[in-house]
Amino acid sequence: MTHTEVEAGFHGVVSLLDGPLLLRGVGPDGDGSLSQHRRLWNEPARRDAQQLIEMSWKIGLTGRGGAEFPFARKLQAALESGKKRELVVNCSEGEPASAKDSAMMFSAPHLVLDGAQLLAETLDIHHVHVAVPGERPHVAAAIKHAIKERPRGRKAVAFEMHVTSGGFVGGQSAAVLEMVAGRDNLPVTTRTPTAISGLRGRPTMLSNAETLAHLAAVSDLGPERYARWGTPAEPGTRLLSISADGPGGLVLEAPHGVPLAEMLEFCGYDPERPLLLGGYHGTWLSPQQVTNCTLSPSDLARFGAKLGAGVLLPMLPGDCPLTYTASIVDYLAGQRAKRCGPCTNGLPAMADACTRLPLTRSHREAAGLVERIEQLTGLVTGRGACSHPDGTARLVRSMLETFRPEIDQHVDGYCTYA
Structure with a gap:
């Protein structure tokens, strides 16, 4: 190759x-x-x-x-x-x-x-x-x-x-x-x-x-x-962007059905680290999910995930998924069209809460921030002029579901992945 x-x-x-x-x-x-x-x-x-x-x-x-x-x-x-x-x-x-x-x-x-x-x-x-x-x-x-x-x-x-x-x-x-x-x-x-x-x-x-x-x-x-490529149920291939939002990004074509972990290893990434699948509006996969999944829409559906536009963002050594998610939400809040309340008010508030979450050292404050974030994702979903608030909320909900134990870890001053 x-x-x-x-x-x-x-x-x-x-x-x-x-x-x-x-x-x-x-x-x-x-x-x-x-x-x-x-x-x-x-x-x-x-x-x-x-x-x-x-x-x-x-x-x-x-x-x-x-x-x-x-x-x-x-x-x-x-x-x-x-x-x-x-x-x-x-x-x-x-x-x-x-x-x-x-x-x-x-x-x-x-x-x-x-x-x-x-x-x-x-x-x-x-x-x-x-x-x-x-x-x-x-x-x-x-x-x-x-x-x-x-x-x-x-x-x-x-x-x-x-x-x-x-x-x-x-x-x-x-x-x-x-x-x-x-x-x-x-x-x-x-x-x-x-x-x-x-x-x-x-x-x-x-x-x-x-x-x-x-x-x-x-x-x-x-x-x-x-159909010589892919699987009988899912013939063909997918184009994938891997870590393309920074230096060292790459684009490749992979047949449906290849093990996700095998493909990441081939590209030089550790499959036993979290993976953001589907891009900035995507879904987080835990290391266990990454190592037990293939490049297959039907297989990924087991975890509530989609390939979407084929964006894969594997976490590098030292990366914290909570902090990384917060940085994405902050970016997305700045990319709003400013044509509706969910974008104009909801996304900046969500970005603020997500940014504060991995920094708090109080379990009570962390619980309050989680409650606030969950409230905001509910308020913006389905109410925007376009799908931008919905996609951002999906990313944040996925972070909370996948890394809930990490929130308590951060309060105690420790991150499993960083």
Whole structure:
């Protein structure tokens, strides 16, 4: 396995490992060009909608931007509307810990654009919008170059790039649609799925970059060849960002079903330490859970966890999960859109309580802070203009559930993990 360094991380360079499916051919000699891409992948064949739906169901394709909603169900909803449709490719990773879409668009952009072309032709869409992260200029430049390489002409699919204003909530689905529509790149309250009513009120396929890459791969290879990776129940692979919110971060592709501990060891991390899975809105796994789990959505569900956008944050020696969680919540409180009370008032209060929790030396005060934090998570959940408060509350609740004994340890001046 080879690796290369790409300017795809929130803070700059991340290491990108070549992979078995989506990331094959992206080593040091890869240039991400269309000519190199065509040596590995064929020009997308035209497919009717039923073919795409059947292939997507066969491989269990879900959205890889975090929601994990079945792609086939979203496509079916867009088809049944009978209206003119829109397609938006979402590459706008606003979370500092996520780099997998940026790395893919930097090194293998044409597989994503092939998936978008395939879907656009099926839905009779001639203009595709591509949302890219504003805080990662090298990624935006790579995507702009890739779009210029695509075939042009009267019947070709036209790609238009849109650069986000940056920030954690800028990549949220409703915020992306607002930006593409020419409004502020901020989330708004919406109860209707985008596949029914999205951009300009039309049924909109708002799809993550990795999702579309998998769609292109299964269309080219067929479900049987695609399923050579993964497990019979969960075929295929996942792109993963590991410790990408700091120096030494990496992006890799792993088949479903590999032991989580084995994969972490391969990447140089200790599997007997806590792991934050799913990113800043994710779920904590204890060391015991990490060593008894595989890279599998169904297996992770046993612990109430999801792969989400494929972000893994293993704790390094000296890291304290309580302090680390507090730092994330403090960051998230500063990333609010300031359009609703739960974000404007609830998240800063939650950040303050989480920051004080590992520092207190009074059991009574610690109990009071836990009660306050639990109250705040209940107050913000389900009441925000977008899902930002819900995701933050999920992270905090997971911390309390996984590390409740650690709170008493900290009061006594001791941390199990630091």
